[in-house]
Structure formats: structure tokens, C-alpha cells
Amino acid sequence: MTFQVLAQADRSRIQLLPQSGDKVLFEGHLRLKDMPQGPRVFKFLVKKENEAERYLPPEDAMRLLRKAGAIYLVRGDSALEKRFMELLESYQLQYRFVQVCGHCLGQKRVTYVGRDAITYKGARICENCAAAELLREADFHHLSRPAKSHLARILKKRRSLDDVIGLLSLQRLEPELTRFDFIPASHEETGLPLDSIDLPGPLKELLRRRLTRLLPVQSRAISAGLLEGKSQLVVSATATGKSLIGEMAGIKNLLQGKGKLLFLVPLVALANQKYDQLSAYNELGFQTSIRVGTSRIRLGKKRKIVQSLNADIISGTYEGIDQVIRTKKSLGRVGTVVIDEVHMLEDAERGHRLAGMIARLRNAAPEAQFIFLSATVGNPGALAKQLNAALVEYEVRPVPIERHLIFSSGKEKRMLLRQLVAQAEKLISSTGYRGQTIIFTNSRKNCYNLAQAIPGAAAYHAGLQYPERKRIEELFGQGKISTVVTTAALAAGVDFPASQVVFESLAMGINWLNVHEFNQMLGRAGRPGYHDLGLVYILAEPGRRFSSGRGESEDEMALALLHGAMEDVAPEFSDEQQQEEVLANAVASRSRQELEKLHDLTLGLDDLDSALNSLERAGLVKGFEPTRLGAAAAAHFLTPDQTNLIAKRIGKGRSALEVAVELEGFEAIYLKFAEHISTKLHMQVSQRALHGSFLDLLSSSDLNQLERKIQRYCLDFVRDFLRCTCKESPYCGCVQKSISLSILDLRAEGKSPEEIIDYFSDRYGMYAYQGDLINYLDQMVRYLEAIGSVARVLGKPELAKEAEEWKKKIEGE
Structure with a gap:
């Protein structure tokens, strides 16, 4: 039998492993003794599998070594190794050194390794x-x-x-x-020279101050018939110049007398930003206005902005323009419609309204040129066909991007964030811009906690008032703020030139981001003209889960998102969402034929007759025509269920304010001492005042363990808001309604949002964000208007008057 012997010196003895092929025959150990003629075998111990150890004559060891086809030495104790080599050489036995996996050797296995083996603790292992x-x-x-x-x-x-x-x-x-x-940054196409473009002289002269050559995606749009009036779906990465495509088409059509330009975006913040940018065209003799459903809450001086529908250029939100159509007001002659972020068709809450608004606009302005813009779409060809638009796609990324994944949790994340922010700040691009960072997290609480832990950082979220958000945007743009910590919910509204994007969390609230949202957010890293490289860091926490611990962990989601393919834009709407759009289409239609045309134009709708039957049972249409109640519901964006609730509550004699808070209560109210209570009682109490953990505490003996001041806050809260006798109390919803009514009463007394927040802070140890409170008061104004309209239709003029009076009180002086 052919075999080889592997030997390794281990301080006091030599380990021998005779092998035949991959199999170790047995394990042997030699002890050496120095003799006059040199080192010799003194003892030979043998251990075979399933047998007891036994000593064999030393001569057997030498006989084994002589018969071996090869003797391999593995580095070990150098002194003993040298003596063993002398023994082998004295018997003229050849040997050579090899490398084996030390871990395998410890398990009596032999695995030979080469130079490409994996290193671990100074050794090579398999x-x-x-x-x-x-x-x-x-x-x-x-x-x-x-x-x-x-x-x-x-x-x-x-x-x-x-x-x-x-x-x-x-x-x-x-x-x-x-x-x-x-x-990598792809090789960019050479854009067309501005002077070679067939643009009206005044527009070309204005643009010449900003550029001499168009960017590649703009050139592609020109080549695809932009200036010949062709509708287009333009899909290209963030900051590649998509907006100017819509502006060029819109201003050219205006100058040629083809009608006004509507530039529509999903968020009020973006509409305000776009209004400022589009106002640059006022010097061509055009008037610019904004249509966003501006807040009705009076808070003192506001900047004066034009909101006229007669303006030549209108920057608006989707709902702002849709409200005009739903109330049958005239937009005038429309020559160009630009719809930014068209992938919002997939949004679960607002996608149906965008789909309906697009259809109604296409019907109201059939001659208009439509420009749809998106950074990322999974099925651009199919979507372009549905929108009856030519596809202009430009996949080249102007700035290279590196995506990094780090597994970390707890305090480690904060240490990493500080480190990454500091590294970014030290980098200055070839155009002279210092690195800046956007950090995405999943909650407002984290926004503040992280911003406080990072030097030079500012929290930025929807709870802030517009002037504060605007101030942060400007300071960041000027380089005076190095880092913005924001929620994923504001991802679409963040328009900062950041060199680095860091995901502290991959969740939006308690739901994981999808691939589209993730790519939209990381696309903010690296702006052409500002940065040479975009950096993206994902700090994924192993084992972190949401939704009661079900579903994927954050480290799983990180890899799913990094490997994920973009989802197709294929809207699917609930029955109620479809009914809302069919009702709005019915209001915008003048005939059954026109309604059928609108239905076909609206993405995501199913059977028309089924929706009409449901609406007729709800008293919102008769045949295909909207009833007075249906027209009121459509004008105020009420769902069929909301309309039914208002009608029933009015029938039961409820006050206008009670109906309004039943439609929507204020829930964004937080405990100032939640962390202190959690630590004191060794239990997790949510920051949200309406969370079950806090409501349970209010009726628990654990309350007695808290400081008197916190006890007083809690007892005052119980006395003022937990007064109902419902069987399910305190989970019946009455607490939220009572808080909402209290807020509205305080507002009616003339208190400002800030004073209302101070009242809850002083009396109950609770706080809210001004932006949230203002938005809620504004929504109450709109609901009261809707309730007044429904009341008039139902022959309840007294209730309509009551709703109007409350509306004025909440709007303020």
C-alpha cells in the first residue's frame, strides 16, 4: 500500500499522520532522545480509531518512515523540528515542507493549502x-x-x-x-450645442446665461421630437437635467401661443421650490403662479405668491390641479403639462389620484403636450405606451457611485455616522465643493437624536414648518450645514447636492423600503458639477425587524434591496379608490361616451359598470351622472365611505366639529418623559401618547412608582380625556377624539399652534411638532368645508352655517 507521512513538531513530541489518499490511517507520536550518534526515537505511541492507545517499539517508527512514499513536514516547534530533521537526514530519508490547514490538523484531518489559502491568526487555513x-x-x-x-x-x-x-x-x-x-460613470454622450436648437430667440437668450450645450438626456428628448410637440416619458437618473426638458417645451409652446405650462409635482415643498425656479421666466413677460392647496391657517405674515389660474405658468401639486378639474373651474388653454415623479402612480395612498388626474387632464387638454419625468421606472416601455408618450431613456450615470454595506447596531451606528460624516467633510471635489451627507432614518425621534449626536447636523422632517425646512435647505446649499438627517418619508422632497447618502435605517416608519424608494434615495449621492464620486453607506442591523418581529431582518433587506430589480409601474387600486376616480371622472364628463373615454385613459381601473353600480347604491351617481352629493364628494376628495359617514352623522344630529374629528383625529402627540418612564418601570413605553403601552399605564398601579410631577401629568390627562363609558375604553377612539376637540377648542379661542403645543406641554407633559399641528388644523378646515357642502345638499343649512363658523375660527384672524 502506498502511503505518505505528515509530521509536525509540537514542543515535546512529533505528531505523525500516515495517509493513504485522503484517509488518515492512524495517529502516532514520537518522543526523541539525544544519543551519541544523534537524535533517535525513544518512544512511539500509536492511536487508531476505536482502539486504545498503545506503545510500539521505536524500530516500528523508523520502519514506517522508511516505507513511506513521501515524508511531509509542517512547521512547528523549531527546536524539536530541527532534531527530527537531523534524525531523518541520518537515515538518508528525504522530506519536504508543506502547508496544511491547522484547523483540520487539530481534527486529525489533513488538508493541504497553497499560497492562496485563507489567512487566520497568522496561519493559513482551508x-x-x-x-x-x-x-x-x-x-x-x-x-x-x-x-x-x-x-x-x-x-x-x-x-x-x-x-x-x-x-x-x-x-x-x-x-x-x-x-x-x-x-462607474458611463461615458456621456455629447450634448447638442444650444445654438443648434430651434428655440425661440428670447428663450434661447435666457438659457444662454445658464448653459452653452444641452445635457445628453435633453439632447435625446430634442432628437425624439420634443420641440415638435411630441409627448414623452423621460426616464433618467437624478440630476441629469430632466426638468429643463419640460421647461423648454412649455416655454416654447407659450411663446408660440399654444397655451400655458403646468408643472406638477407630488409635494408642496417641491411645488414651492419649482415656483421659485419657474419665476425666472417672468422676464419673458409671463406670469407664474402656484396651485398647491395652500395652508388656510393664518400665522401672521406670509410671503405673497400668485395663485391665479390665469397665469401663464403654474407650479402645482397633483391634488392642487385636480381640485380645479373636480370643481369644474377652467384652467384655460393648456399647451404643456409636465408631471414629475410619475412613478408615484405606484403609491398605495395617492397613486389612484395621480392616475385619475392624468386622465382628466388629457381629456380636458387633448392638444397639450405631456412630459412625464421619472428617475427610475421598472417597465418604461410599457408605461410609455399606456401614457401614449414616446420613451426617452438615458441610463448613463454622470457621477460614479460606490455602495457600501456595514453590519452594525445600537451605539455602533452613531459612532459610524460621526466617522462617515467627518470623512465626507474632509473631501473636497475637483470643483471645490466640500463633502456633505444626507442621513435617512425611519422616525422623527431618530432625526433629532442623530442630529444631536453628529456635529454640524440638522434634523429635517415633515413636522417642521415650511420656513424652517426652507432655512435648512438654504444653509445646506451654502455649505453651512454639513449633514441633514431626514426621514425616508421626505425622500422625494429632499433636493440637496449631497456627496454622501447614509441609510441609518432601511425602513419608512415600520415598513421596509421597496427597491424603487431605495434607488430614489441613494440617487441623491453625487451631483454632476458638484462631486467627483457619490458614496452610499447602508448601516444594516442584524436581526432588526418591524411589524411585531415578522418578516425579513434589516440585514436581509439590505441585500435584497442592493440586488433588487426595479419594480414595474403597474398600479392596482382598491375598490374604494377606483370608485373615487370614477366619481371624479363622472364629474368631469359631459356624456356617457366621454366617461368611457376617461375610464379607458385612467390607469389601474377595472370594470366601469361595477363602480357605477356601487356609486349609485351610495347615492353619489344616477346612471352615469353625479348627484349633487356625488359632486360635493368629488370636489372635496371624499371617498364614498367618508361621504356616507358624514351623511349618517349629520342624520344623527352630530355637530360639524364632531363629524370632522371622526373623519380624522390628531394622533401625532408625544410623551416628553417616555424614556424616563421606561427606565424607571423597566418596561417599554412608547413615545406616542395614544399608544397602548401608555394607555395601559394610566390604569396600572405602576403609576404610583413615578415622580409626583409625572403622576400629575398622567392624572390630568385621564381626567380630561378618558371620560367615556365605552366597553372598549380606552381603545374605543374616544381619547383621540377628545384630544382633537380640545385642540380645536384652543384654536377657536385664538391660540396659535405654538401656544397649543405649550398648553399640552405644561398640562400633560406632551408635545407635538408645529408642522403636524398646522397640517391637521388645515385638514380640519377642508373637512369642515366638505361637511358644509354635504349639509347643504342634505337640506341642513344650520349645520352648514355651523361648519362655516368653525372653519373661520380654526383658520384664525
Whole structure:
């Protein structure tokens, strides 16, 4: 039998492992003794599987070595190793040194390794042992299976287990280790010279101050017939110049007398921003206005902005323009409609209204040129066909982007955030811009906590008033703020030139981001003309879950999003959402034929007759024509269920204010001492005042363990808001209604939003954000208007008058 012997010196003895093929025949140990003729075998111990250890004559050891086809030495104790080599040489036995996996050797296995073996603690080990060791470490950190696979890929490439384990313990955060991928900047097409474009002279002269050559996507749009009036779906990355495509078409059509320009966006903040930008065309003799459903709450001086529908250029939100159509007001002659962020068709709450608004606009302005803009769409060809638009797609990224993935949690994240922000600030681009960071997190509380923990950072979220958000935008744009910490919910409204985007969380509220949202957000990293490289860091917490612990963990989601393909835009709306759009279409139609045309134009709608039957049962249409109640519901964006609720409550003699708060109560109220209570009672109490954990505490003996001041806050809250006798109390909804009515009463007394917040803070130890409170008061004004309209239709003029009086009180002086 042919066999070889593997030997390694281990301080006091030599380990021998005779092998035949891959099989270890037995384990032997030699002890050497110095003799006059040199080192010789003194003892030979043998251990075979399932047999007791036994000593054999020393001569058997030499006989074994002589018969071996090869003798391999593994580095070990140098002194004993030298003596063993002398023994072999004295018997003229050939040997050579080899490298084996030390982990395998410890398990009495022999795995030979080469120079490309994985290094670990100064030695080389085989891939199987490295993988097993990495798996143990990954299990200790609670990593998901996809995360383990990701680390295994890094290990295979890096060949250093120390480095990969160091990555888990945040000891080795080299870019080469954390980098998930690198998306290079593609070679950009050469844009067309501005002077070669057939634009009206005044527009060309105005544009010449900003540019001499169009960007590639703009040139593609021109080549695809933009200036010949062709409708287009333009899909290109953030900051590639899509907006100017709509502006060029719109201003050209205006100058040629074809009608006004509507530039529509999903958020009021974006509409305000766009209004400022479009006002630059006023010097061509045009008037610019805004249509966004401006807040009705009077708070003192506001900047005066034009809101006329007679303006030549209107910046608006989707709902702002749709409200005009739903109330049968005239938009005048429309020559161009630009709809930004058209992928919002997929939005679960507002997608149906965008789909309906697009259809109604296409019907109201059949000669208008429609320009749809989006940074990311999964099925651009199919969507373009549905929108009856030519597809202009430009996938080239002007700035390269690196995406990095780091597994971290708790305090580690804050340390990493400070480190990443500081690194970004030190980098100055070739155009002279210092690096700046946008950090996305999942809650407003985290916005503040993180902003306070990071020098030079500002919290930015929907709860802030518009002037405060505007101030932060301007300071960031001027480089006076290095970092903005914002919620994922505001991702579409963030328009900052950031070099770096960091995901502190991959959730929006308690729901994971989808691939589209994720790509929209990371697309904010690296702006052409500002930065040479965009950096994206995902700080994923292993094992972190939402929705009561179900579903994927954050480390799983990180890899799913990084590998994910863009979802198709294929809107599917609920029955009630479809009925709302059919009702709005019925209001906008003058015949059954026109209604059928509108139905076909509206993406995401199913059977027309089924929706009409449901609306007729609800008393909102008769045949295909809207009833007076239906017209009122459509004008105020009421769903059929909301309209039914208003009608029933009016029938039961409820006051206008009671009906309004039943439609929507104020819930964005928070406990100032939630963390203190949680620590004191060793239980988790939510910051949200209406959360079950706090409501349960109010009737618990644990309340007695708290300080007298906090007890007083809680008892005052119970006395003022937990007065109902409902069987399900305090989970019947009465607490929220009572709080909402209290807020509206305080507003009616003339208190400002700030004073209302101070009242809740002083009396109950609770707080709210001014932006949230203003938005709620504004919504109450709109609901009271809707209730007044429904009341008039139902022959309740007294209630309509009551609603009007309350509306004026809430609007303020």
C-alpha cells in the first residue's frame, strides 16, 4: 500500500499522520532522545480509531518512515523540528515542507493549502474551516442567511478571515471590505450645442446665461421630437437635467401661443421650490403662479405668491390641479403639462389620484403636450405606451457611485455616522465643493437624536414648518450645514447636492423600503458639477425587524434591496379608490361616451359598470351622472365611505366639529418623559401618547412608582380625556377624539399652534411638532368645508352655517 507521512513538531513530541489518499490511517507520536550518534526515537505511541492507545517499539517508527512514499513536514516547534530533521537526514530519508490547514490538523484531518489559502491568526487555513469559523462568528452576531453569503463572498475574494471578522466587529472598515459594488460613470454622450436648437430667440437668450450645450438626456428628448410637440416619458437618473426638458417645451409652446405650462409635482415643498425656479421666466413677460392647496391657517405674515389660474405658468401639486378639474373651474388653454415623479402612480395612498388626474387632464387638454419625468421606472416601455408618450431613456450615470454595506447596531451606528460624516467633510471635489451627507432614518425621534449626536447636523422632517425646512435647505446649499438627517418619508422632497447618502435605517416608519424608494434615495449621492464620486453607506442591523418581529431582518433587506430589480409601474387600486376616480371622472364628463373615454385613459381601473353600480347604491351617481352629493364628494376628495359617514352623522344630529374629528383625529402627540418612564418601570413605553403601552399605564398601579410631577401629568390627562363609558375604553377612539376637540377648542379661542403645543406641554407633559399641528388644523378646515357642502345638499343649512363658523375660527384672524 502506498502511503505518505505528515509530521509536525509540537514542543515535546512529533505528531505523525500516515495517509493513504485522503484517509488518515492512524495517529502516532514520537518522543526523541539525544544519543551519541544523534537524535533517535525513544518512544512511539500509536492511536487508531476505536482502539486504545498503545506503545510500539521505536524500530516500528523508523520502519514506517522508511516505507513511506513521501515524508511531509509542517512547521512547528523549531527546536524539536530541527532534531527530527537531523534524525531523518541520518537515515538518508528525504522530506519536504508543506502547508496544511491547522484547523483540520487539530481534527486529525489533513488538508493541504497553497499560497492562496485563507489567512487566520497568522496561519493559513482551508476554505471549509474558514467558512465554519465565519459561520460561528456570524451566528454570534445574529446575521441572516443572505448576510452570511455576502460575507462568504468577501472572504473568498479577500482571503483573510481576520479582515472579515474584523469587519463584523467594526475593527476593519476599509473601503475594499465594505464596498458592495461600484457603479462607474458611463461615458456621456455629447450634448447638442444650444445654438443648434430651434428655440425661440428670447428663450434661447435666457438659457444662454445658464448653459452653452444641452445635457445628453435633453439632447435625446430634442432628437425624439420634443420641440415638435411630441409627448414623452423621460426616464433618467437624478440630476441629469430632466426638468429643463419640460421647461423648454412649455416655454416654447407659450411663446408660440399654444397655451400655458403646468408643472406638477407630488409635494408642496417641491411645488414651492419649482415656483421659485419657474419665476425666472417672468422676464419673458409671463406670469407664474402656484396651485398647491395652500395652508388656510393664518400665522401672521406670509410671503405673497400668485395663485391665479390665469397665469401663464403654474407650479402645482397633483391634488392642487385636480381640485380645479373636480370643481369644474377652467384652467384655460393648456399647451404643456409636465408631471414629475410619475412613478408615484405606484403609491398605495395617492397613486389612484395621480392616475385619475392624468386622465382628466388629457381629456380636458387633448392638444397639450405631456412630459412625464421619472428617475427610475421598472417597465418604461410599457408605461410609455399606456401614457401614449414616446420613451426617452438615458441610463448613463454622470457621477460614479460606490455602495457600501456595514453590519452594525445600537451605539455602533452613531459612532459610524460621526466617522462617515467627518470623512465626507474632509473631501473636497475637483470643483471645490466640500463633502456633505444626507442621513435617512425611519422616525422623527431618530432625526433629532442623530442630529444631536453628529456635529454640524440638522434634523429635517415633515413636522417642521415650511420656513424652517426652507432655512435648512438654504444653509445646506451654502455649505453651512454639513449633514441633514431626514426621514425616508421626505425622500422625494429632499433636493440637496449631497456627496454622501447614509441609510441609518432601511425602513419608512415600520415598513421596509421597496427597491424603487431605495434607488430614489441613494440617487441623491453625487451631483454632476458638484462631486467627483457619490458614496452610499447602508448601516444594516442584524436581526432588526418591524411589524411585531415578522418578516425579513434589516440585514436581509439590505441585500435584497442592493440586488433588487426595479419594480414595474403597474398600479392596482382598491375598490374604494377606483370608485373615487370614477366619481371624479363622472364629474368631469359631459356624456356617457366621454366617461368611457376617461375610464379607458385612467390607469389601474377595472370594470366601469361595477363602480357605477356601487356609486349609485351610495347615492353619489344616477346612471352615469353625479348627484349633487356625488359632486360635493368629488370636489372635496371624499371617498364614498367618508361621504356616507358624514351623511349618517349629520342624520344623527352630530355637530360639524364632531363629524370632522371622526373623519380624522390628531394622533401625532408625544410623551416628553417616555424614556424616563421606561427606565424607571423597566418596561417599554412608547413615545406616542395614544399608544397602548401608555394607555395601559394610566390604569396600572405602576403609576404610583413615578415622580409626583409625572403622576400629575398622567392624572390630568385621564381626567380630561378618558371620560367615556365605552366597553372598549380606552381603545374605543374616544381619547383621540377628545384630544382633537380640545385642540380645536384652543384654536377657536385664538391660540396659535405654538401656544397649543405649550398648553399640552405644561398640562400633560406632551408635545407635538408645529408642522403636524398646522397640517391637521388645515385638514380640519377642508373637512369642515366638505361637511358644509354635504349639509347643504342634505337640506341642513344650520349645520352648514355651523361648519362655516368653525372653519373661520380654526383658520384664525
